[in-house]
Every structure is written in C-alpha cells, then in structure tokens.
Amino acid sequence: MRAGHAGVLPEDRADVLLHSYDGGGVTIQGPSLLVRKQFAQKFSVSANHYVDKVNSASIDVVTTASPYEEERTQQSVGLDYLHDRWMMNIGFVNSEENDYTADTFSFGISQDIFGDLTTVSLGYSLGNDTVGRRGDANFSEETERQHYRLGVSQILTKNLMLGFSFETITDEGFLNNPYRQVRYLDPTTPQGYSYEREVYPRTRSSDAGALRLRYYLPYRAAVHAEYRQYGDTWAIEADTFEIGYTHPIELGWTFEGRFRSYSQNKADFYADLFPRSGYQNFMARDKELSTFTSQTIRLGASYDIVRGGWKFVERGTVNVILDHMLFDYEDFRDLRVTGVPPGSEPFYSFDANVLQVFVSFWF
Amino acid sequence: MATRSSPFVRAFVLAAAAFFISGCSVEPWVKPYERDHLADPIMSFDRDPVSSSYTGHVYEAREGARGATGGAGGGCGCN
Amino acid sequence: MLRAFSVFALTTLIASLAWAATVSGPAPAFTLQSRDGGPVSLASQKGNVVMVNFWATWCVPCRQEMPHLQALYERYQSLGFELLAVNVEDNPEGARRWLEETPVTFPVLFDPKNEISKLYKVVAMPTTVLIARDGTMRFIHHGYKPGYENDYQTQVRALLRE
Numbered sequence: 001m002r003a004g005h006a007g008v009l010p011e012d013r014a015d016v017l018l019h020s021y022d023g024g025g026v027t028i029q030g031p032s033l034l035v036r037k038q039f040a041q042k043f044s045v046s047a048n049h050y051v052d053k054v055n056s057a058s059i060d061v062v063t064t065a066s067p068y069e070e071e072r073t074q075q076s077v078g079l080d081y082l083h084d085r086w087m088m089n090i091g092f093v094n095s096e097e098n099d100y101t102a103d104t105f106s107f108g109i110s111q112d113i114f115g116d117l118t119t120v121s122l123g124y125s126l127g128n129d130t131v132g133r134r135g136d137a138n139f140s141e142e143t144e145r146q147h148y149r150l151g152v153s154q155i156l157t158k159n160l161m162l163g164f165s166f167e168t169i170t171d172e173g174f175l176n177n178p179y180r181q182v183r184y185l186d187p188t189t190p191q192g193y194s195y196e197r198e199v200y201p202r203t204r205s206s207d208a209g210a211l212r213l214r215y216y217l218p219y220r221a222a223v224h225a226e227y228r229q230y231g232d233t234w235a236i237e238a239d240t241f242e243i244g245y246t247h248p249i250e251l252g253w254t255f256e257g258r259f260r261s262y263s264q265n266k267a268d269f270y271a272d273l274f275p276r277s278g279y280q281n282f283m284a285r286d287k288e289l290s291t292f293t294s295q296t297i298r299l300g301a302s303y304d305i306v307r308g309g310w311k312f313v314e315r316g317t318v319n320v321i322l323d324h325m326l327f328d329y330e331d332f333r334d335l336r337v338t339g340v341p342p343g344s345e346p347f348y349s350f351d352a353n354v355l356q357v358f359v360s361f362w363f
Numbered sequence: 364m365a366t367r368s369s370p371f372v373r374a375f376v377l378a379a380a381a382f383f384i385s386g387c388s389v390e391p392w393v394k395p396y397e398r399d400h401l402a403d404p405i406m407s408f409d410r411d412p413v414s415s416s417y418t419g420h421v422y423e424a425r426e427g428a429r430g431a432t433g434g435a436g437g438g439c440g441c442n
Numbered sequence: 443m444l445r446a447f448s449v450f451a452l453t454t455l456i457a458s459l460a461w462a463a464t465v466s467g468p469a470p471a472f473t474l475q476s477r478d479g480g481p482v483s484l485a486s487q488k489g490n491v492v493m494v495n496f497w498a499t500w501c502v503p504c505r506q507e508m509p510h511l512q513a514l515y516e517r518y519q520s521l522g523f524e525l526l527a528v529n530v531e532d533n534p535e536g537a538r539r540w541l542e543e544t545p546v547t548f549p550v551l552f553d554p555k556n557e558i559s560k561l562y563k564v565v566a567m568p569t570t571v572l573i574a575r576d577g578t579m580r581f582i583h584h585g586y587k588p589g590y591e592n593d594y595q596t597q598v599r600a601l602l603r604e
Contacts, residue, residue: 008503032416034413048413114391116391116566117393151433155401157393158393165431169430208428208429210432212433216405221405222405234427238427267427288425288426294426309543323421356417358413391565394556394560395564395566395569396498396567398500402501
C-alpha cells in the first residue's frame with residue numbers, strides 16, 4: 001500500500017538491485033529484480049524476483065550449532081486496477097527456503113478525496129506458512145498471518161505532506177524458530193547451564209501506528225521524519241524514529257542522508273538465562289524479542305542517466321546506498337565469552353554494513 | 364486486544380472520522396496548479412520500491428516490531 | 443478494524459464529488475505571453491472554436507493527454523479550431539525544455555502567476571475548457587483519463603457545426 005494519490009497508475013519501470021548485508025557473523029547477498037508495466041490504461045502489473053544467499057555464523061549459530069549456508073527465493077506478482085478515483089490492488093508473494101515456505105495474498109483499495117488532497121487506503125493480507133526443520137523429516141508446522149492496514153496521506157501545504165499508517169497483525173500457529181534454544185542454570189554441567197527447546201505462545205497480535213511527514217525546502221531539497229509506535233500481546237513495545245534529508249544538485253546527482261533509531265523492550269516470556277529447566281510455560285531466548293536499541297546511519301547517492309530519453313527509455317538512475325547499523329542488547333548475553341559465571345557474560349552488541357547498488361529505468 | 368497503541372489509534376480514528384465528516388465541503392486549499400513541489404520525485408514517500416522493500420525486510424528480520432511501514436510485506440523463516 | 447472500515451465507507455460516500463461536464467456564460471478574457479514571445483489574447487480568437495487546456499510538465503495525465511491534443515489540433519485547425527495550452531508552472535523554463543523533447547504545433551501560453559487558473563477555477567490538473575465561436579464556455583473537463591479525447595472530438599465537431 002503506498003501513500004500518495006490514487007488517481008494515477010504507477011509508472012512503468014524496471015529495477016535491478018544487488019544487496020549485501022554483512023554483520024554479526026552473517027553475510028547475505030543477492031539480487032532483486034522488479035518490473036512494472038501498464039496495460040489497457042487501467043491496469044498496472046508488477047513482478048519481483050528476490051534472492052537471499054545466506055552464510056550464517058551468527059551468535060546463536062556459533063554458540064549452539066555450526067555455521068550454515070542457505071538460500072531463500074521470493075517471488076511476487078501484483079496487479080493494480082484504476083477506476084475513476086479508486087485504485088484497487090491484489091498481490092501474491094511466495095517465499096521458499098529449504099525449511100520454510102510462506103505464501104501471502106494481499107488486497108488493497110485506495111481513494112483520493114477532498115480535491116485530491118487526501119488519500120485513504122485500506123489493505124488486508126493473509127499468509128500461510130509451512131515450517132520445517134532440517135534433518136527432521138517428520139517436523140512440519142503451520143502458521144497463519146493476517147494483516148489489516150489503514151493509511152491516510154494528507155497534503156497540508158504546497159510544501160508539506162503528512163502520512164499516517166496503522167497496521168494490526170495477528171499470527172496463529174507455530175511462531176518460533178524450530179532450531180533455537182533457551183538456556184537454564186544447570187550446576188551439573190561444566191559451563192553451568194544447559195539448553196532446551198524454545199516454547200512460544202501459539203498466537204500473537206500486534207498494533208503499529210506511524211506518522212510520517214515530508215517537507216520541501218525552497219532551494220529544492222526535501223526533509224522527512226517518521227515516528228512509529230508498536231505494541232503486541234507478547235508485551236513487546238517498540239519505538240522507531242527516523243529523519244532524513246534529500247539533496248539534488250545540478251548535473252543529475254541526488255544525495256541522501258538518514259538516521260534511524262529503534263528501541264524495544266522484551267517479550268514477557270523472554271529471558272537470557274532461566275533459573276531451571278521448564279521454568280515457565282513459554283520461554284524464548286531470541287535476541288529479536290529481547291530489550292535492545294539499534295541505530296542506523298545511511299548515505300545514498302543517485303545519478304541520472306539517460307536524460308532526455310533513449311529509444312523507449314524515458315529516464316534512468318544509478319544508485320548506491322550504504323547503511324551502517326549498530327545493535328546493542330540489554331538482556332541478551334554474548335555466550336562466546338566463557339569462564340565466567342552464567343548470567344554475567346557481557347551483553348551482546350554488533351554492527352552491520354548493508355550495501356545496495358541498483359539501476360532503475362522508466363519507460 | 365489490549366496493546367499499547369490502541370488508545371492512540373482509537374483517538375486518531377475518531378478524530379479522522381470527525382474531520383472527514385465535517386470537512387467534506389472544504390475547498391482544496393492547495394490548488395492543483397500549485398502542486399509542482401509535491402509532484403517532485405524527491406517528495407515521494409517511496410521513490411524506489413525495490414530498495415525500500417529490501418530495507419524493510421532487513422529491519423523486520425532483526426527487530427520485534429512489524430507493520431505500519433507502508434509496504435505490503437510477505438513472510439519468511441528469517442528468525 | 444470494523445470501525446475503520448465503516449469510517450472509510452462513510453467518508454467516501456460523502457466525499458464523492460460529481461464533476462459537472464457542462465458550463466455556461468462568457469469565457470473570461472485573458473492575454474498571456476506565448477512561447478514565441480508575443481502576447482496572445484482569447485478575444486482575438488472570437489469566431490473560432492477554442493479549447494483552453496491548463497497543464498504542467500509535472501502532471502502525468504497532462505503529459506499523457508498532449509499527443510491526443512496534438513492529433514485533435516492537426517485534424518480540426520483548418521476548420522476553425524484553435525487550441526491554447528496554458529502552462530501553469532511558476533518557471534516557464536521547465537515547459538520549454540519539455541516541449542523541445544515533445545514538440546507540439548499549437549500555441550503554448552504561460553500563466554506563471556496563476557491568475558488565469560484562478561479565473562477559470564481550475565480544480566484539477568489538467569483542466570480543459572471548450573469555448574464556442576460566440577465566446578461562451580460550453581464544456582469543461584476536470585482531469586484526464588484515457589478516452590476523454592473521444593469526448594473532446596465529439597464536442598469540438600458539434601461546436602464547429604454552429
């Protein structure tokens with residue numbers, strides 16, 4: 001669902017992206033190809049092919065298992081239909097890896113009202129996942145996800161736009177990672193703790209609300225800011241704040257800088273170290289559910305190629321984006337540090353570099 | 364569903380309803396011929412969807428929060 | 443979520459605006475600079491059927507409409523049809539550069555202070571007004587959707603027959 005106005009079909013375009021993530025002992029690379037084309041002046045079709053090639057020696061992996069390689073492929077198709085001031089879209093996403101399959105169907109509708117200054121959109125998605133476990137042919141679990149989205153974008157002045165989005169997500173089924181384990185105090189072992197499988201609730205409901213604004217500066221630049229608040233039935237609360245600045249200069253270059261700050265507190269069944277085996281009904285040691293903060297700094301550059309058109313290409317850009325991310329955990333400990341009493345290992349932190357290089361063409 | 368953002372959301376939905384219902388006869392205060400700044404690509408909320416959906420995935424796979432990012436999202440075993 | 447859906451349904455019902463297709467009264471007079479440098483006035487076109495089209499390079503439907511306007515102009519100009527394309531951008535340079543890449547043969551006028559846009563109550567981009575030989579406004583189109591050019595053709599022919 002995009003903020004922006006519903007009265008015009010999205011432009012025809014093709015994008016080729018190469019992405020690379022490197023941090024915390026994990027490297028993930030791959031391409032993402034996106035194509036979008038209008039038909040019969042009422043429809044716009046889009047398709048995306050995306051691959052993650054994962055090489056993982058992450059903190060969880062090195063402390064409880066051995067490094068692995070994996071590949072995930074995601075394909076999606078979407079159709080937009082424009083009728084008068086209404087825009088409808090349907091989409092399908094399929095994600096495949098050797099131990100996880102996810103299929104998601106989505107539907108959305110948006111309309112421009114009040115002289116096109118306001119766009120209201122609604123969306124719904126339904127996902128069905130099948131979770132497997134490598135080396136365990138008998139293991140197969142299901143998950144169902146439902147998303148409800150509401151968005152409003154509002155033009156406030158000639159230079160200022162506001163967007164509001166709200167999304168409720170409900171998950172049901174097998175919601176944890178089938179490999180991850182929790183640790184509990186165990187004086188019978190040399191290191192002082194042992195592992196057992198995580199147990200998660202079979203439902204999760206979340207609400208997220210975000211406000212974003214974009215302001216045009218008179219010398220031709222744009223500033224944007226965003227705030228999102230999140231809460232769910234696992235007691236996780238999170239705040240996201242982002243600001244950014246986009247500055248085009250002559251000769252076809254556009255530069256962008258962004259800063260993003262994220263903080264969350266832990267799920268109520270999360271602990272880095274449980275006092276004993278089977279301590280409570282639900283137990284997790286996924287750092288994604290712990291208390292942590294994360295900051296990202298982004299620098300991006302874009303260069304206009306094909307200005308003035310070439311054959312059927314109207315314009316094109318070459319883009320490079322570099323994100324530097326820092327993660328600091330407040331109740332997840334670094335178990336690569338041994339020889340200390342369990343529960344006193346230092347808290348874990350890592351940083352990551354994410355690089356995107358992509359070429360876009362508009363037809 | 365007693366999640367933290369519900370009161371914030373409830374208040375917004377009621378305010379939006381009041382605004383829309385009372386404001387339906389408002390003349391657009393930004394005329395269509397005054398919208399050139401807003402139509403500039405640098406003012407787009409989502410200029411490069413292939414990049415923003417990747418960035419959204421990078422965060423969602425590592426953070427507990429999800430949703431309200433403006434994208435459609437899919438699923439994966441990335442936990 | 444049911445609440446959000448019902449708010450949405452209610453607002454869209456209330457907010458559906460009807461765009462009137464016919465309009466009446468004398469067309470407001472104006473004189474604007476054209477891209478050739480000289481001033482062009484609406485009054486000098488009396489006796490011809492005139493289409494006034496308000497457009498901008500940043501407006502996607504306006505750009506889509508241009509080739510259809512060019513075809514209309516080529517077909518009916520010799521029969522007494524004039525097309526005045528009024529560009530509403532505050533800097534005419536953008537329009538001049540765009541016209542170099544997408545040339546049109548009808549007059550392009552510049553309204554950088556938007557005085558004529560206000561006079562003609564332009565509420566959508568593009569806006570196309572059809573003026574009869576006697577100088578009265580007859581039809582108005584708000585926005586452009588594919589297929590509008592057929593309506594333009596029907597209306598221009600009807601006005602030419604008067």
